[in-house]
């Protein structure tokens with residue numbers, strides 16, 4: 047494992063040491079096998095740019111694969127050979143990485159890439175809204191030139207059924223909408239076109255109050271002002287224009303960062319504010335944020351920071367929702383964290399599905415770097431490649447290092463030995479998003495919210511059979527019944543509450559009779575469930591919990607990284623058994639136990655949750671109980 051952080055760019059001085067010659071000699075010795083042809087080498091070089099003095103950075107392999115995939119709509123073997131030569135790494139290594147990620151299409155010699163790919167989300171919320179019909183009918187309608195494939199949740203569950211035509215998302219997709227977009231699509235080489243400038247901030251409008259739909263353009267998207275409201279309604283396809291740097295600054299943005307950077311607000315006070323607020327990690331595990339900052343800060347420098355915007359948990363779309371509206375509030379939170387723990391580089395890992403958000407974030411970072419409020423650390427924006435497991439913190443770190451996203455064994459924990467072997471503070475997007483409001487308004491502001499004895503705010507991503515899905519910023523501890531009634535306008539017409547998933551695919555399933563439990567960290571465990579990233583999917587009398595559980599198990603089977611047998615084989619075997627009308631309860635419970643006990647990471651450990659919920663609460667659906 048390397049312990050040095052890769053430089054931003056290669057050194058420019060041409061110094062050739064004996065050691066570097068020896069290294070080059072060794073590398074060439076490893077590069078036996080197929081040699082690159084001239085055309086492919088030229089094409090790869092055109093995308094990668096001039097080779098830096100020290101060679102191309104190994105950790106950028108996935109970024110380079112994206113350049114090729116974007117430009118040629120697939121990864122031709124000849125390009126991979128050329129890339130391996132250009133990077134001085136074995137072809138097997140390139141292939142091993144490329145073949146891990148779902149968004150890379152490996153093309154054999156002579157095989158053509160699909161001119162256009164349509165990804166139909168078959169996650170639960172989209173399945174409820176007719177995704178299967180789209181999958182069945184689109185291939186015939188779109189014809190041979192278009193590849194139609196099923197894809198796991200693309201983070202637009204409030205817009206279900208959601209589809210991606212190449213890199214454009216289609217909300218509330220219909221056969222007509224998708225066909226229309228395909229007819230006008232020009233998918234070639236989006237990576238080669240410059241990112242568009244961010245949209246200007248809209249004219250100021252009076253702040254809204256009450257249970258409002260705030261999808262209208264908002265010049266100051268201040269979550270503190272929006273607390274206890276519906277942030278999105280789920281209906282619009284396009285988000286409002288994001289708050290730009292000028293508007294953000296005009297409302298005090300980056301002042302807090304400046305105060306901390308100048309030593310006017312001590313780092314210890316910032317950590318104390320986070321601890322007093324009770325802010326816990328909002329990526330799913332709920333580890334106290336302030337404590338994590340303290341641990342990382344105590345480690346030896348250099349330290350690093352990694353931001354998790356993989357948002358792959360089915361049903362979750364809160365990070366995208368905030369990012370699309372208010373990128374600078376997140377950036378300020380990230381930079382405050384870097385300042386407080388002394389991180390030298392910030393790596394932002396953004397899921398590949400969020401193309402528009404990536405352009406927006408890249409533009410916001412560039413804008414900030416051009417006019418920084420203080421000395422900034424290096425910021426690197428990294429692009430996921432369609433692998434849910436890369437949301438797991440250690441897998442994400444492997445992926446940022448340019449490898450297969452396979453979770454690491456712990457200990458050591460990444461706070462001690464993380465990215466490039468350095469102590470790493472890793473946070474979910476939303477955890478950092480709240481930092482400014484909490485420190486500015488005081489920890490009591492955040493902890494003053496809460497219901498049923500719980501404290502804080504939660505951004506629930508609500509989808510499924512409710513009238514008004516979307517992100518709901520509600521008190522921690524709210525019950526499902528209250529969330530649906532007070533924030534979602536009730537159930538969708540013709541639907542009555544039957545069941546709900548409180549925490550995405552991993553968090554289990556509860557019946558309507560248990561809709562009065564406080565939704566928060568630690569409150570659902572006694573019922574075999576957890577809140578995770580607060581992705582709530584609501585089912586009605588027209589749905590079956592067993593179908594939801596099967597959807598989830600197939601998802602886990604698809605997304606298992608395959609490292610450990612209980613997870614790889616267990617998810618596949620369970621998915622097979624869950625199709626039969628009457629479930630083999632003994633075998634399924636055995637499988638669930640082995641997966642939970644012997645899997646390396648949270649994916650395998652949590653995969654049995656929905657299945658266990660069905661056996662416990664919905665036995666009548668699978669031939670058991672009364």
Ligand SMILES: Cc1cc2nc3c(=O)[nH]c(=O)nc-3n(C[C@H](O)[C@H](O)[C@H](O)COP(=O)(O)O)c2cc1C
Nearest residue numbers: 327328329354356357358437438439473474477648
């Ligand atoms: C299988 C799996 C997938 C995960 N996916 C995500 C994700 O998409 N986004 C995220 O922030 N955390 C995800 N996590 C949680 C992270 O491992 C980690 O706890 C989190 O990023 C830490 O940040 P926080 O303390 O701010 O929550 C996932 C965990 C597991 C086990």
Ligand code: SF4
Nearest residue numbers: 607609610613647650
């Ligand atoms: S539990 Fe599953 S996803 Fe996690 S490391 Fe093992 S095989 Fe990979």
Ligand code: FES
Nearest residue numbers: 167169172202203
């Ligand atoms: S976007 Fe389809 S389930 Fe999330």
